[in-house]
Amino acid sequence: MTDDQAPQDQAPQDQGVRAESPIDEQLEELLVFIRDARGFDFTGYKRSSLARRIKKRMTDIDVESWTDYRDRLEIDADEFSYLFNTILINVTSFFRDAEAWAYLQEEIIPKILAAAEGEEEIRVWSAGCSSGEEPYSLAIAFAEAMGLQECLDRVKIYATDVDEEELQQARAGVYGARALKNLPEGLRERYFEHNGTTYSFRPDLRRRVIFGRHDITRDAPISRLSLLVCRNTLMYFNVEAQREIIDRFNFALGEGGFLFLGKAEMLTSSDRFSAVNMRQRIFRRTSKHGLGRAPGVRPRAESAHPEITTGGTGRKRQLRDSLLDVAPYAVLGIDYDGVLVSASSTARTQFGIGVHDIGRPFRDLEISYRPVEVRSVIEKATNERRVIRLAGVERRTGDTTESQYYDVVVQPLATAGGEMLGASISFIDCSAQVLLEHEVKRVREDLETAYEELQSTNEELETTNEELQSGMEELETTNEELQSTNEELETTNEELQSGNEELETMNEELRIRSSELDETRTFLQSVLSSVGLAVVVLDDRFTVRSWNTAAEDMWGLRADEVRDEAFFRLDFGLPVAEIHGVVEQARADDVRTGPIEVAAIDRKGRALACQITCSPLVGETGGVVIIMEPIDRP
Known part of the structure; x- marks a missing residue:
């Protein structure tokens, strides 16, 4: 995350994101094609995450190269929808990051309400609203802070996103119980209507939320805002795109308006925003145009303080030295003859430069060659009349293994007529970075x-x-x-x-399906167990699939003993060879066969007459159901 552009004479490094490595030209061509074909401009997104998301979709459809995937998009218009759903990660929830939202409700919203005059409308923008949980959270927060009726009269919330499918869901304002599980029960009852398995956001407050498609990298921003919420969206863009977006946000916010970012996003050095709470990522707009001067307006030539301009040379020199001393980094001044003529307070402290060193040849000082040899750099900068920057120069501190890192900037100094005066050397501490x-x-x-x-x-x-x-x-x-x-x-x-x-x-x-299967299996076993007759189910290979309780009682074999065993190889009281024909006929002709009567011996060794009936198993080719009924003789 970066802030608006710093002045060139200071040029602080953007923290958190370095320039990304070059990406395959074929990927760049693919992004341009997507932009021209469908109006989705992904060229400002970070290449590492963007390439990973597109590769994921390519893997799903077995496409290997960027060129082949572009061909796929050209012949299959529906593929764009699948691609966009893969790239645009819509992860959100109501009051996501509860601690940050609590601070917004307790500290920021009261300040917004206090700053609003009379019946002035309060305008809020949720940029990157996804499926709507964020703007509806804002509506709830303002309604809780100022009362429902006043919120309906004065608050207008704009909610935008580039994903039209997510916007359609957001406009409906209908969510499942899972989406509201972390919402306090009182808020759920006041702001949602329960309808079966879903919850609908209350209609009157819903009408104060205006949804629309908006690309924060291209489209004009909404203006005159009191609060702009853009959480976990900027982190997907590269440094250049982030700068442009922050410029738009600066324009969108009214004087003193608040910017609420995600926990992984940060404004580094900026004269346009001040940090209200760095931990919760809440910032406040300070000025639209840097130090408050309108673009194109030049500062007046005359001084606002006559005593400075009319004072003597000593006072001017004192002012110049004071300005040098308050510089936030080490600065050295070298004249055209290579003599050290000035050193800032920071330079004297960090590099041990004393008062006696002022006026000495710069080449005699340790700083001229350690941590880096700068004498040749000074010569090159003055000869070529250009600024030279050495990035990430390492300096060992004392006898320890700790290191400091500096960006060394050598800038030639010349008069308005082009006469070379010398050079300034700036040592900007970038160790932490x-x-x-x-x-x-x-x-x-x-x-x-x-x-x-x-x-x-x-x-x-x-x-x-x-x-x-x-x-x-x-x-x-x-x-x-x-x-x-x-x-x-x-x-x-x-x-x-x-x-x-x-x-x-x-x-x-899967859990629901497994539960349904268990219920079905239990039901079938119950049915088979409730039948008073012995029932055996065979598959197309005459292997035992089911053996009910009555069969266990009659023949003395448990179901787990015979399951998956060949029926005609079992040795029990029923002469299975005698019924092979009717079983085979039921399977071959797919008709009911029998009944036939055979002599058998039950599990207790008693002789009995058994009536056998066979039926084809409905819905499974080759399966047979055998019903065995003992016959009582008069």
Whole structure:
């Protein structure tokens, strides 16, 4: 996540995201084709996550190259819908990240209401609203804070997204019980109407939420906002796209308006927004145009303080030295003869430059060659009359193994007439950023390894579900520790959560189906057990499939002893060879055969006459049902 563009003379590094590695030109051509064909512009998305999502869809349909997939899109218009559903990860919930929402309700909304004059309309924008849980959460929050009727009269919430399917679901405002499981019961009763297995958001408050398709990278922003909520959306875009979006957000918000970002997103250095609560990612707009001056208006040449401009040379020099001392990083001034003429307070502290060093040749000082040899760089910068930047220069501190990292900027200084005066050397401390990037890389590698392991075990549904849950908990912990640098981790986390929800849905369907099968099996066993006659069911190979209780009582063989055994090889009191013909006929002709009477011996060794009837098994080719009934002789 990055903020609006910093001035070029300071040019702070964007934290959390480095420039991404070049991507295959065929992928770029595919993205341009998608934009031109369907109006979905993904060119501003991070290439790493975007390529991973498209590859996932390509794997599902057995397509290997970007070119082949573009051909598939050209001949199959329906494939666009499947692709967009794969790329656009719609993971959301009511009051997601409860701690952040609690702070918004307790601290921010009261400030918004206090700043609104009289009956002034309060305008709110939920950018990237997905299936609607976020804007409806905002409606509930404002209704709770100011009362339902006043909320209906004064609050207007705009909810936008690029996914038209998600917008249709959001407009309906209908959710299952699972979506509302974390919502307090009191809020559920006040703001939702229960209808069977679903809940509908109350219609009067629903009409204050306006849904529409909007691309935050291309379309004009909604203006005059008191609150703009865009959570876990910016992290999918690259640095350049993030800057443009922040510029639009700055324009959209009214003076003093609030910006609410996701927990993995961050504004670094910005003169347009100030942090209200960094932990909860809530910022406040300070000015539309940098330091408050309208674009194109030049500062006045005359000074606002005559005593400064009319003072003597000593006072000017004192002002110049004071300005140098308050610089946030180390700055050295070298004249044209290579003599050190000035050093900022930070430079003197960090590099041990004393007052006696001012006026000495720069080449005699340790700073000229350690941590990096800058004398040749100064010469090159002055000869070529251009700024030279050395990024990530390492400096060892004392005898320890700890290191500091600096961006060294050498800038030639010349008069208005082009006469070279010397050069300035700036040492900008980027240690925290470099170390943080190393840590992010390590964590990302660990996460990618864990993700591959999750994929390899996806065949076992319950095990995968547990591992995914564990992975999400690890991601949440990592996100808390990394704060502003885990955009890529949060992206992966949402992908995992989306897959987890799909797996949970499949698991529920399998559980219901298994329950239905168990009920059916129990019912059939009950029916067979309730029949007073001995019943045996054979498959097309005359293997025993079922052996009811009456058959156990008559012949003394348990069901588990005979199941999956060949019926005509069983040795019990019934002469099975004598009934082979009627069984074969029932199977071959698919008709009922018998009854025939055979002499048999029951489990107690008593002789009895047994009547045999055979019927074909309905719905299964070759199966036979044998009914054995003892005959009472007068």
